[in-house]
Amino acid sequence: MTEGFVTAVNGNMVSIQTEGIVTMNEVAYILVGERRLKSEVIRIRGTSVQAQVYEITKGIRVGNRVEFSNELLSVELGPGLLGQIYDGLQNPLPEIANKVGYFLEPGLYLRALPRDIKWHFTPLLRKGDVLKRGMGIGWVPERYFRHIIMMPFDLYGEWKVIEIAPEGDYTIDEAIAEVADSKGNKRHIRMCFSWPVKRAVDCYSERLKPSEPLVTKTRIIDTFFPVAKGGTYCIPGPFGAGKTVLQQVTSRHAEVDIVLIAACGERAGEVVETLKEFPQIIDPKTGRSLMERTVIICNTSSMPVAAREASVYTAVTIAEYYRQMGLDVLLLADSTSRWAQAMREMSGRLEEIPGEEAFPAYLESVIAAFYERAGIVRLYNGKEGSLTIGGTVSPAGGNFEEPVTQATLKVVGAFHGLSRERSDARKYPSIHPLDSWSKYDGIMPKSTVRYAHSFLERGAEISAMMKVVGEEGTSLEDYVIYLKSEFLDAVYLQQNSFDPVDAAVSPARQRHVFKLILKILAADIRFSDKEEARNFFYELRQTMLDLNGTPQDSDMFNALYNRVDAALVDREPEFDNRGLKLMSTLE
Amino acid sequence: MNKIYSRIESIVGNVIAVEAQDIAYGELAQVNTRYGASLAETIRLDGKMVYLQVFSGSRGISTGDEVRFLGHPMQVSFSDDLMGRIFDGAGEPRDGGPDLTENLITIAGPAVNPYQRIIPREMIRTGIPMIDVFNTLVKSQKLPIFSVSGEPYNPLLARIAMQAEVDLIILGGMGLKYDDYLFFKDTLEQGGSLSKTIMFVHTAADPIVECLMVPDISLAIAERFALKGKNVLVLLSDMTNFADALKEIAITQEQVPSNRGYPGDLYSQLAARYEKAVDFSDAGSITILAVTTMPGDDVTHPIPDNTGYITEGQFYLRDGHIEPFGSLSRLKQLVNAKTREDHRSIMDAMIKLFAAYRDTLEKKSMGFQMSAWDRKLLKYGELFEQRIMDLSVNIPLEKALDLCWETLAECFEPRETGLRSDLIQKFWIGKK
């Protein structure tokens, strides 16, 4: 084992003198009294090594001994991950609380997976079968999933099964198989193994193009700016615009198998909302608590900064592991800016030449590489698994021109830009309908969405013009278009996340309501004046808002739906042909 | 057995360097100069060199002055004797009272395990409708008051302190004007709250490094009292001075600035303090209200910007009142579902209409003809400003909610409010 000693301390960076062999990004422990503080090697120059310490560095002295582990920063993968709450280095926070109470303790590291649980293992192979890394050996039931026990991802080459355990109960430390390669090297396989977080898991036969929509049950996303399974998207927005609430809502309602929540450098209180509420919320699809499909990685703003940098990687690696079982996984990271800032802090201490706003020059490539870990893949067994990544961005001053937002926009497939103007006016979710975009196909035919969107565009133009020429200078025709766009905004784009019904809208319901909205948009109604037009649309809005709060399978829902329809038909409007045709595509 | 050194190798800004051995990062030293002694904290180790930040500044320090290492990090005394006392940023008495040296505790300790936190659940009533109705303050919340200089932020802070139901108030003053310090002291005294108050005050005339210590000391003491079951309200004024002190020190240490001269870790530095706000499940709590004056009234300035990302909302103080736009309590939804069933909806409806009123005002100022709808909005906006926004209004939440319904009924038809029909049925005053 390589050893060394501390020669300098500057913030959370230490310099170490060593004569031995050192690997980039390997973990080193700094010995301070009884404590062993974890750190990661981030620069090697001759016999001088710099490491970022994952703990408060107070108390470290020049001369303190350092032990190099010869292992990259890794996570432990195996059954027992679901429902866990980890810090950025995969320490289970509930167990830390059990051990030391209210506060975190520097240098206290616990095993990530429970060792005492016996998992019921069923083999999927026989003696003599040949395996590659990432292929299934057997499975155990974890929560309501079939957790595939796989060949460790770091066993490169082909291996033959020479021993396999019979169906039965085993802990993750017991060998369930033995394999040998062509040279006769033998390995025992256990149900858990580790993988370095900064290397993408690549045990699949091919990457596919994301095409199927990932349903979030938020109307403005699913209908207007959809996300695809295996795709990427970002949510930049100024503080208080609703990034976190939007991700919380998504983490509850998204139609995926597994959700990874990476609370990266933001408020601890928000994670608490999730981790206290999820165990109580029953997922209607599975009948099980939401916590059972969730893993929380929580390295909030007052926890050590270097571990914050690691936390997003810890999360994405666990996400890739579950994708490898043929599941649909969603990773929500809040906020990627805090991760970028952690990189900036370290880059400053290394005295690297700073780029824009003092971010390191490699910011863009690091962000790109992170989002590249998303994707839909075909596994060796022909099944498909997907990992979707959605990251919030917290731009300085709310200005999207800053480096992190710009670097992110270059690589993601959808952009949900939150607007201060809309959040100030309590128009939630405050995704700006004109600035945002998505490259993916959603749950509606694109042409219908484009038609509806054109009203938003024209409505915005007319509204801007009205600011100059006043209402009286606006034609009745334009004014009605403006009212239609406001109506669409109020009853469809806006959605009340705190209303039990409105918070999550199924694709079927979205289509049903959207059809009615298209009809309203397509209707050419004669009004005598603007006052009459406004009253008409306010009345419609009122009924639609009531409708949005009513469960779809109720009589009330149909009554309200028909009331809107009747109010429209009563005015004997003429219908725009294009709109009518589009409506029929939603049948 | 403390190590003593008598040669200072360099003095740059407020940082001195000595050649010393076996010093811990963060260790405290005492520097004895001909103008008296000052504490200094180890902020960097490099080979044999130890860099120390001198609390009272480096003015007058000579290279021949004596540096004595104390063998421990920054500590303060914690006991009930603190009640009613006033200290400076180095923890020394400012009120002529006795020195406290018992039961020393380390400041800036580790973070609370997120798993041990609980969901905030109790509203703190203030009697100010703009807070109680629209941006409810919640126990364990951390909230800044964004303000331009000249606004009555310290009086607002003092008023909330007096009216909020808490066991203990800790006031951390940073770069406080002497008059403002006296104002707090007198107001709390007259209100009979001084005996349950502890003050750590750094005034504008005091050395800048001491300004940095104020939040850590205040919060370390608050944490201990909270662990003993007390509900503590920490008032910090003004965090902008704290951030500026960070900037000054970073620049003299030649750190690469990230944004307008502020260090790249400004966010983490502020978060480390604000995140001390907490509600312990089987003990007390810490709630933080902090003034952040906005340089140039610019909310995108790095200090308010970073603060906004950290805190759980913010109160904007402008033209003597709390602005409905921009002001936000991120925790309000955790408590206002339990206050009264109309609370949430009426709060949103009132703000949406007020936003429309502001648009109309703009149109009016540009000389456009006012429609019937515009006239309704104008009436509404004026009533809203008088009845609800005025900071002198002091009424309980329920009265304030009723007042909202009254105001709506005076100005609008039910359907114009965007409120759901069931609420209108129940609460609308007059013809539905």
Ligand SMILES: Nc1ncnc2c1ncn2[C@@H]1O[C@H](COP(=O)(O)OP(=O)(O)O)[C@@H](O)[C@H]1O
């Ligand atoms: N969809 C929503 N519905 C209602 N209120 C919302 C919604 N999104 C955000 N808010 C309000 O805005 C506040 C701030 O949202 P948050 O997600 O914390 O902002 P950010 O993460 O962008 O700083 C929330 O506490 C809530 O009061």
Ligand SMILES: [Mg+2]
């Ligand atoms: Mg947030």
